[in-house]
Amino acid sequence: MNKVGYCSAALLLGVSLGTPVRALAADAATVEKGKQVFQTWCEACHGSGGDRPGTLGLEAKYGGKIPARLEDRKDLTADFLKLYVRNGFAMMAPFRKTEISDADLAALTAYLTRTRK
Amino acid sequence: MRTPPGLAPEPFATALREFAGVVGKDWVFTSDDDLHLYQDAYSPFWGEPDERKASAAVAPHSTEEVQAIMRIANAHKIPIYPISTGRNLGYGGAAPVYSGSVVLDLKRMNRILEVNERNATCLVEPGVSYFDLYRHIRANKLKLWIDCPDPGWGSLIGNALERGNGYTLAPYRDHWGAHAGMEVVLPDGDLVRTGMGAMPGAKTWQQFKYGYGPHLDGLFSQSNFGVVTKMGFWMMPEPEAFRSGTVMVYRYEDLFKLVDILAYFENLKVMSATTRVESPLLFGAFKAPPPSPELAALRARNPGREEYEAFAANNNVPYWSVILRFYGSPKVTAAHWEYAREKFGTIAGAKFKDGDFYEFPLSEVAVNQIMDKAPLGIPSLEAFSMGGRTPTNPTPSNGHMWFSPIIPMSGEAVQECEKVFREAFKEWGVNPLGLPLPQLYHERTFFQIYGFPISHDAETNRKNRETFKRMIALAAEHGWGEYRTAPAFMDACADTYSFNNHALRRLQEKLKDAVDPNGILSAGRYGIWPEHLRKTRHE
Numbered sequence: 001m002n003k004v005g006y007c008s009a010a011l012l013l014g015v016s017l018g019t020p021v022r023a024l025a026a027d028a029a030t031v032e033k034g035k036q037v038f039q040t041w042c043e044a045c046h047g048s049g050g051d052r053p054g055t056l057g058l059e060a061k062y063g064g065k066i067p068a069r070l071e072d073r074k075d076l077t078a079d080f081l082k083l084y085v086r087n088g089f090a091m092m093a094p095f096r097k098t099e100i101s102d103a104d105l106a107a108l109t110a111y112l113t114r115t116r117k
Numbered sequence: 118m119r120t121p122p123g124l125a126p127e128p129f130a131t132a133l134r135e136f137a138g139v140v141g142k143d144w145v146f147t148s149d150d151d152l153h154l155y156q157d158a159y160s161p162f163w164g165e166p167d168e169r170k171a172s173a174a175v176a177p178h179s180t181e182e183v184q185a186i187m188r189i190a191n192a193h194k195i196p197i198y199p200i201s202t203g204r205n206l207g208y209g210g211a212a213p214v215y216s217g218s219v220v221l222d223l224k225r226m227n228r229i230l231e232v233n234e235r236n237a238t239c240l241v242e243p244g245v246s247y248f249d250l251y252r253h254i255r256a257n258k259l260k261l262w263i264d265c266p267d268p269g270w271g272s273l274i275g276n277a278l279e280r281g282n283g284y285t286l287a288p289y290r291d292h293w294g295a296h297a298g299m300e301v302v303l304p305d306g307d308l309v310r311t312g313m314g315a316m317p318g319a320k321t322w323q324q325f326k327y328g329y330g331p332h333l334d335g336l337f338s339q340s341n342f343g344v345v346t347k348m349g350f351w352m353m354p355e356p357e358a359f360r361s362g363t364v365m366v367y368r369y370e371d372l373f374k375l376v377d378i379l380a381y382f383e384n385l386k387v388m389s390a391t392t393r394v395e396s397p398l399l400f401g402a403f404k405a406p407p408p409s410p411e412l413a414a415l416r417a418r419n420p421g422r423e424e425y426e427a428f429a430a431n432n433n434v435p436y437w438s439v440i441l442r443f444y445g446s447p448k449v450t451a452a453h454w455e456y457a458r459e460k461f462g463t464i465a466g467a468k469f470k471d472g473d474f475y476e477f478p479l480s481e482v483a484v485n486q487i488m489d490k491a492p493l494g495i496p497s498l499e500a501f502s503m504g505g506r507t508p509t510n511p512t513p514s515n516g517h518m519w520f521s522p523i524i525p526m527s528g529e530a531v532q533e534c535e536k537v538f539r540e541a542f543k544e545w546g547v548n549p550l551g552l553p554l555p556q557l558y559h560e561r562t563f564f565q566i567y568g569f570p571i572s573h574d575a576e577t578n579r580k581n582r583e584t585f586k587r588m589i590a591l592a593a594e595h596g597w598g599e600y601r602t603a604p605a606f607m608d609a610c611a612d613t614y615s616f617n618n619h620a621l622r623r624l625q626e627k628l629k630d631a632v633d634p635n636g637i638l639s640a641g642r643y644g645i646w647p648e649h650l651r652k653t654r655h656e
Binding site: 040044048056057058060091093098 | 210269506507508510
């Protein structure tokens with residue numbers, strides 16, 4: 001198991017995985033598909049509300065300096081997201097390809113990087 | 118290429134090609150990157166040689182494909198390990214018990230085959246999660262509830278086969294007990310339907326559980342006798358209202374009467390939802406804010422019972438408390454809560470606090486605002502915040518594993534169990550996670566749950582495994598048995614069910630040899646090993 005270890009701030013900002021992959025101008029359908037993937041697989045942990053472990057953990061980690069909700073982040077990269085989805089982190093288990101296929105993962109990254117600056 | 122134990126690369130490669138001929142090459146996984154995804158994310162063997170690993174994974178899309186895979190596996194004697202959603206985290210994940218098995222990943226079999234609103238039943242495939250069924254219910258505005266376990270991403274079938282449990286009424290929160298009818302692929306590829314499903318064209322497969330003749334369904338839970346490809350469940354009709362209230366008592370001795378009244382209500386079905394006996398005084402209620410400095414100091418000193426009771430009385434901190442949950446109409450739930458206050462009110466000094474009240478259906482906005490979703494039939498992942506990062510826990514753990522023996526539903530048993538383990542922990546110099554207080558899941562019993570964090574440090578994990586095994590043995594000495602466990606401890610738990618020189622295991626092994634003569638299916642699951650591996654059982 002290659003769960004991601006404790007990451008540096010730079011990595012969590014998505015700038016230390018070789019060449020950062022900026023979302024190419026993904027088409028609207030792909031972004032919409034990615035939103036559905038997020039709602040199916042990610043929202044229960046990373047959505048809004050006090051019962052979302054991922055959001056609570058990121059709130060505790062960043063103390064508001066970076067948005068705790070993934071959908072509000074503007075610093076995420078495709079490589080960064082793929083690393084976490086396929087490796088997990090701490091309490092987050094990775095996702096198999098029968099759960100989030102490579103195509104679904106590409107759509108998810110298009111959605112979560114759509115507002116990247 | 119990885120290979121199963123004792124199998125040469127060439128015949129394994131042949132089998133993989135044949136698997137690909139059934140499911141398509143995209144659904145046969147053999148690369149290291151892909152197979153990493155089939156390790157137990159919460160493995161207590163993290164990074165150690167005994168880590169369970171798959172040699173490959175194959176993901177069928179239909180019952181017919183499962184049958185074909187089992188025939189191929191039998192022909193080549195390939196060990197196979199089915200998973201449903203693979204998210205039985207805390208009690209095992211997607212990894213096989215017998216390292217080197219090919220994981221049969223059933224996640225793609227995710228069809229909700231039928232939901233019968235009038236009869237409150239459903240029929241699903243193993244890849245259907247609690248989230249999936251909940252979305253289906255909401256999208257179709259069905260007046261049905263699911264009884265959800267802690268992990269909403271879990272499989273209805275997988276959790277029921279594990280004999281998992283949830284949080285609503287007794288007939289539904291025992292997930293195995295709530296099933297009605299199964300479809301099973303046997304190790305040789307034959308297809309069986311149980312209960313009324315054995316009758317072609319039966320009209321009551323999901324309604325009448327037993328069918329005719331021996332009721333064999335139990336063979337396929339916590340076992341390795343077949344691959345379950347369909348399963349029916351009884352569902353809970355959406356009630357008009359939900360109401361909760363808390364009972365609080367202030368003396369140590371109140372525990373005994375509190376549990377007796379709780380059992381009375383549970384067995385009378387006045388209050389039959391999941392609950393737990395908490396001690397705000399000794400340990401803090403579940404999800405409670407940190408204790409006051411005075412209470413923290415008291416706990417640190419750990420004085421005698423009299424001083425605790427004095428603190429409880431003077432500071433309005435209950436020695437024991439129980440949250441009761443009621444389902445029905447607003448009037449019925451109010452009447453049940455009133456009845457509960459009357460009965461628990463016979464405990465001197467008992468106090469009561471009104472809790473939540475909801476009427477249904479709830480809007481999406483209301484659903485999102487509810488923190489404690491499971492008692493309302495709403496799946497979530499809230500439980501995974503335990504061990505997660507918080508302001509008071511800056512270093513999250515890497516998972517957890519649970520020790521959860523069954524004890525009698527009595528104050529005396531709670532008292533004895535708490536004492537036995539408290540003294541053992543002191544002697545062993547360990548301090549497991551969690552509140553050592555009883556949880557009411559399965560009727561007429563308590564679960565006494567202790568947790569261990571998963572670490573990336575092998576020595577920490579080794580010590581926790583050792584403690585876990587000592588707890589299994591200590592519990593058995595007192596007549597308390599595990600109801601379910603992770604692969605690392607399946608043999609140790611099975612060893613404690615040893616009446617008459619392990620007569621139960623000997624029977625299971627006879628059945629195993631008859632049903633699965635090549636011993637290919639889920640070797641070692643729940644301590645049942647095929648004949649050729651019995652002498653080399655894992656740790």
